[in-house]
Amino acid sequence: MFNSCAMAEVEELGRKSSDESSDDSEEEENEEEPKLKYERLTNGVTEILQKDAASCMTVHDKFLALGTHFGKVFLLDIQGNVTQKFDISPVKINQISLDDSGEHVGICSEDGKVQVFGLYTREGFHENFDCPIKIVALHPQFGRSSSKQFVTGGSKLQLYERNWLNRWKTLTLHEGEGTITNIKWRANLIAWANSVGVKIYDISTRQRISNVLRDNASLRPDMYPCSLCWKDNTTLVIGWGTSVKICAVKERDPTEVRDLPSRYVEIVSAFDTEFYISGLGPLGDQLVVLYYVKEISDEMQDKEFRARPRLDIIQPLPEACEEISSDALTVRHFQENECRDYGLEHSEGESLFYIISPKDIVVAKERDQDDHIDWLLDKKKYEEALMAAEISFKNIKRHEVQKIGIAYINHLVEKGEYDVAARKCQKVLGKNMELWENEVYRFKTIGQLKAISQYLPRGDLRLRPAIYEMILHEFLKSDFEGFATLIREWPGDLYNNMTVVQAVRDHLKKDPNNETLLTTLAELYTYDQRYDKALEIYLQLRHKDVYQLIHKHNLFSSIDDKIVLLMDFDKEKAVDMLLDNEDKISIDRVVEELKDRPELLHVYLHKLFKRDHHKGQKYHEKQISLYAEYDRPNLLPFLRDSTHCPLEKALEICQQRNFVEETVFLLSRMGNSRRALQMIMEELHDVDKAIEFAKEQDDAELWEDLISYSIDKPPFITGLLNNIGTHVDPILLIHRIKEGMEIPNLRDSLVKILQDYNLQILLREGCKKILVADSLSLLKKMQRTQMRGVRVDEENICEACHAPILPSDTAKVFNAVVFHCRHMFHKDCLPSPSTIPSVQFCNICSAKRRGPGSAIMEI
Secondary structure (H helix, E strand, C coil), X not given: CCCHHHHHHHCCCEEECHHHHCCCCCCHHHCCCCCEEEEECCCHHHHHHHHCCEEEEEECCCCEEEEECCCEEEEECCCCCEEEEEECCCCCEEEEEECCCCCEEEEEECCCEEEEEECCCCCEEEEECCCCCCEEEEXXXXXXXXXXXXXXXXXXXXXXXXXXXXCEEEEEEEXXXXXXXXXXXXXXXXXXXXXXXXXXXXXXCCEEEEEEECCCCCCCCCCCCCEEEEEECCEEEEEECCEEEEEEEEECCCCCCCCXXXXXXXXXXXXXXXXXXXXXXXXXXXXXXXXXCEEECCCCCCCEEECCCEEEEEEECCCCEEEEEEEEECCCCHHHCCHHHCEEEXXXXXXXXXXXXXXXXXXXXXXXXHXXXXXXXXXXXXXXXXXXXXXXXCCCCHHHHHHHHHHHHHHHHHHCCXXXXXXXXXXXXXXXXXXXXXXXXXXXXXXXXXXXXCCCCCCCCCCCHHHHHHHHHHHHHHCHHHHHHHHHHCCHHHCCHHHHHHHHHHHHHHCCCCHHHHHHHHHHHHHCCCHHHHHHHHHHHCCCCHHHHHHHHCCHXXXXXXXXXXXXXXXXXXXXXXXXXXXXXXXXXXXXXXXXCHHHHHHHHHHHHHHCCCCCHHHHHHHHHHHHHHCHHHHHHHHHHCXXXXXXXXXXXXXXXXXXXXXXXXXXXXXXXXXXXXXXXXXXXXHHHHHHHHHHHCCHHHHHHHHHHHCCCHHHHHHHXXXXXXXXXXXXXXXXXXXXXXXXCHHHHHHXXXXXXXXXXXXXXXXXXXXXXXXXXXHHHHHHHHHCCCCCCCCCECCCCCCECCCCCCCCCCCEEECCCCCEEEHHHCCCCCCCHHHHCCHHHHHHHHCCCHHHHHC
């Protein structure tokens, strides 16, 4: 129904109101989206209104009913096509009413005719009154009700219903307050308007429950009629002049005065509007209001003219309203219309609103998601349109989403936002290879291949290799770093590797030392499994990935002659790699390669020795000179830990280089402790080291040599006094000190000797106490153990005759001997004590203690 052709015919039917449209300086991007869309009702309606004029209309979900000034009633489908026509009167039709089923219609005209009949039976009520009947309203359930109730309004409000004799009975509900101009019937409530105000009648209790007075009594009721609409079964909206009131019908507390109606009306919202109200309709918790607008002429300031009517959506508040949207409607002949010439009817099923004027009928409808997307596209808000389309269409209209997305990409390209446009390609183009390739060639045409390169598909969907090669060549011409990045990020099977390798080699002919291109070429060789060529380049560049390449692809056979290069690059990593893979590169091979680079050879052999003291034992002699030359701090630890080092060779080297500490160690290890001690005292002059050395050797002659050397050197004497108390009797040293010699800190040294002696005495006494206590405890434990009984049964045997220790007849008297060691003998099997005195001891255990042959002698 709402199509582009129809909208073109409307000639901008729904525009922003004049207050908003007059501000031409307002930026388009700040324009608010309309809430409603409009279409003129055409087809049969166009022909009707060319010859006649609309006077009233009512709306059902299934069809429309249009009344004219020439007394005709037309039934229309929702496209405006005429389905039925009724000639009711020669004069104006004032009102048409339909029941909820849409099968019964009530019609009244200016000449007093009232007809209520079934659309399919034509049986019903037909009456001519002597005064104009302005309004008629059927009971919503007219077709289902047996009483067939309806009301008419002219000078008075009358209720018609059938009695049990199938005759019409009339009841006057109200009169005396002027002409009744509007009636709305909802459920059991009838609301009507007259010259004084609005009344509400409860048909179920036959009580009038409210009277809402109109605010502006100066307005003529016939020129500015009251508009009524029910939002629901208990909420009535009243619009009159510029005043709006929302009334809620509520149940009265039964404890209140009995004479009052069971219901009452509470006005929950009341506010004034800027323009005159011509119609009302509910839209959720909001209201749709049709305004009749008068404006002051710019040329003649004191003269009003009739402007386009406005259709507003407002949000009612307790004492005001908030405008949600406002559209000025370009209806035909709006310059000739009065407030009473307009009407607003609504279809609750589809939220359709019909704006009725004498020469035009316009349909307003809430905008749907498609309209929202179209508006966003029209305003070039492509990002929002794309998001909205994805939410709405999902997989149902994927091509529609792509269509919007491509329009967005085109827009971004036109604005020069190439990177954003390229990024959107991922979301928009999806897995459509044809669209992808088209976009790539377009980006090439505008010189922006780099922008789209990082967003190309490289997973399940892949483009032709030529596409990727084209982009790589583009980078290779002007951006080596970008080219290298793509090679690292893109899988090697996206393009023809040999083609790209050749292109890189051609560039290297012009710039052979370009590290970026060399590194990239090595990566390309790696993708192509030409690891030897990649390894050469990495070694040439001293690249950190060389070790990873060797490990990953097991290239140890290729590095036999490159060990020096590897170690020059990174000694630690190279040595660790060589030692971890001894089975692939032998120790002998590495030593042979490094023989001309002793500093590197030392690093390798040192780490080998740290891992295993025995693996490189045949190189330990060579290591002595390597440590002496390149790493003296580790020479002494090496000499201490190595059991394969030739001591004479080591001593020779250390003496040549005057390495005193190492020489002392070697002399002591070779048994020449006295010479070692002499070097400590004469060359190192370190009494503490000399004392420590003497303690380690624990040789009385060394102590004697140490005392003899130190006796004329007071500092050495002090050191000896402080440290030898537990190894040599200090009295021997004290007696040899010359009288009159000044010895530094002698008093403190003597005090320390006494304290050490006292400590030794205390330690001995403590140890003695512990020994005695432990001996006594063990003696008691042994006594308790030996006093315990020993189990003897038929499984035990005599250790001498090997017969069971117990006789088969336990009634016989027998004698057995059981020793504490648990060896058992028949008493008769043991020698008598007079023959061998050791019978009180176990022969077996005694033989073990005294050695072989003892047991035989005792036996």
